[in-house]
Amino acid sequence: MATRPDERMTEPVMDATDLWLEEVYTDRKIGTIRKLTPVRGDGARDPAREVQWVGETQVMSQIGTLPITFALEAKTLAEAALQFGPEAKKAIERTVRELQDLRRQAASSIVIPQGGMPPMGPGGLPGGGKIQMP
Secondary structure, eight states, X not given: OOOOHHHHOOOOOOOTTSEEEEEEEEOSSSEEXXXXXXXXXXXXXXXXXXXXXXXXEXXXXXXXXXXXXXXXXXXSHHHHHHHHHHHHHHHHHHHHHHHHHHHHHHHHXXXXXXXXXXXXXXXXXXXXXXXXXX
């Protein structure tokens, strides 16, 4: 029996114990660096968790713009900016390898119909329908 759409959907709930203040820095050319500062439910800094730095850039592909996101192991914005180039290059190379693997997997899963006429068994040619009995 079908259920109503509102019964199947779960309500999105934000985790108040895992909140982050986000600051975005950009050079307006290559990409952005996001500083994620952990905060408690009241908005105060959570000293029990470390600040995280995330780099983001985009590359053009045959299907359009592809976003690339990668972690930066830094303590300051200056350190994050220095790491941005090398880490972006690694992330792009990793993404290209993953896309090539996906392309190979997709190509190997293509079913190619059998060519020519099937061997005739007893009874002559098979019927003209699409369903064939073994």
